[in-house]
Amino acid sequence: MARTRRALDLGLALGFVALDTTLTLIGGSWWPANQGTLAWAMLVVQAIACLSLVARRRAPLLVVGILAGFTLAVTLLISPAHLLTPLHPGNIWAPFATVLAAYAPLQCRTDRRLAYAALAVLTIVVARPWQPSVMVISIGLGRIAVGPLLAMYFEARRRLVRALTERAERAERERELLAEQARAEERARLAGEMHDVVTHRVSLMVLQAGALRMTAPDEATRQAAEELRLAGCRALDELRDLVGILRTEPDGDEPPEESLPPTQALAALAAESNAVGVPTELVEEGDPALASPVVGRTAYRVVREALTNVRKHAPGARVLVRVGYDPGQVRLTVRNTEPTAGVDRALAATGSGMGIANLRRRIELVHGTLRAGPDPGGGFLLAATLPAYVPTAESVRG
Secondary structure, three states: OOOHHHHHHHHHHHHHHHHHHHHHHHOOOOEOOOOOHHHHHHHHHHHHHHHHHHHOOOHHHHHHHHHHHHHHHHHHOOOOOOOOOOOOOOOOOOOOHHHHHHHHHHOOOOOOOHHHHHHHHHHHHHOOOOOOHHHHHHHHHHHHHHHHHHHHHHHHHHHHHHHHHHHHHHHHHHHHHHHHHHHHHHHHHHHHHHHHHHHHHHHHHHHHHHHHHHOOHHHHHHHHHHHHHHHHHHHHHHHHHHHHHHHOOOOOOOOOOOOOHHHHHHHHHHHHHHOOOEEEEEEEEEEEHHHHHHHHHHHHHHHHHHHHHHHHHHOOOOOOEEEOOOEEEEEEEEEOOHHHHHHOOHOOOOOOHHHHHHHHHHHHHHEEEEEEEEOOOEEEEEEEEEEEOOOHHHHHHH
């Protein structure tokens, strides 16, 4: 690349040497009517000055100074020294190489103040304002202005291309980050879903094994039930560790596997709790059809998480699940009394600690509210308020 640039600069310099020499000899510049030694010497100096364009990238201000100095020398030799008498006194004495020389200071990103100062001096020397001539001043200003204007245009274009390239690269990086975020969220969603579903079922198995251990008539059955209970607790521990590895982002709003209508699904949860020795009463008020499907699924998740927590942390407690369906909202409360038996520490330690937090995020997605904490009457209270209708993509297409 550097060798190509040097070859290009040498070619441009030789081209301007040939151009300015030819124009000078045919009377297009300062060439005098009577050629003497001084005229030929100045022609050689002009060629050397034009050849300095080879260094326009490395020393652009020096090139401007050389061409300005040559132009000023020719001007002084013509007037007031009167050592040269041009064929056409109204011509521009500066060589055409000043066009490329004026382009270099701004194109090569030198100090802008020095560049503008050098270009101002070059413009004054070329336009000769001390010898007022509308044509000379106009042509001189136009010739010097071409270079800086081209330099500013190419600089603006280069900045625009760089900005567009950076924007495209940034957009590509953002797409990659969004794809990675989507994968992380899907992984977290699957982890949370697996934890919710499997914990609920395995905790039922653990409680049933514990009840069998207490009621079995022989020692072998009690021993098998105890081993089954311990295996279930270990499975819950391993599940918690696995979910901790997979979970990187909060759960999103995903549909559960349950396909039963809300009333039957909640009744099934209550029946399961009663079957494992957790007295659970379900009270529903209003018409469940008022709740949209996504609200029904969210209510199911809330009740399932609450009952799982009761089995783990409040053995022997009684549970009251109350659901009220109104045209505008669904009110849900799960209240349990204080535990009457000792907590099974192995079972209680299997939780991930994210159940309530995940429920809160899930409920906020449908613009609901959740309150969880000790019940003033003893025990624990979980209360949720959900909008009765939440539109989904399926409902919009319908």
